Amino acid sequence: DAGVIQSPRHEVTEMGQEVTLRCKPISGHNSLFWYRQTMMRGLELLIYFNNNVPIDDSGMPEDRFSAKMPNASFSTLKIQPSEPRDSAVYFCASSLEEWGEQYFGPGTRLTVT
């Protein structure tokens, strides 16, 4: 298996622009997680999907952030409008089941200027 795939790997955008991050989980995994990593706060869970349904979005910082999982093989994390404080590395991870070992993608490094 190719592992968790994320795109783009790097994104540089200007403040106010819309940003869409993409994730393809490992085939057969029913749980998908979006994380954000910053120097100040470390790794934080943004949202968790189980069987394509959002279960916990308490980590989503504000209404500018939204996430979707239209099918078992694809998820997006959208920021609209983006702000400089959104600059971070965003990771997607998937697991076979809710309590299972999580496998991480390579991340998307987002820079908002």
Place this chain on the structure above:
Amino acid sequence: KQEVTQIPAALSVPEGENLVLNCSFTDSAIYNLQWFRQDPGKGLTSLLLIQSSQREQTSGRLNASLDKSSGRSTLYIAASQPGDSATYLCAVRPLSGGSNYKLTFGKGTLLTVNP
């Protein structure tokens, strides 16, 4: 709220040295604890997972221990090599409460092994 602390934040050692990385957590009601490795520009790779009922796990030159009652885990790396240079993170999974998908991560220890 669970808090995970890793000390030191950075560590530099000469090649061949044995070393210990520390992880502490505030809530001992954990299901398991996991150690990850993160290389620059890469995602996280799982190294060792210790269930709450276990005291230690070993994989090659790595040994992780868990003392749940005191809220501590250590990752021991034997005969360190330059290829071990990376950031090491620990993460705990809660025991129950309907949120056992939710890993809480430490901020990591940046390890540099000098040739």
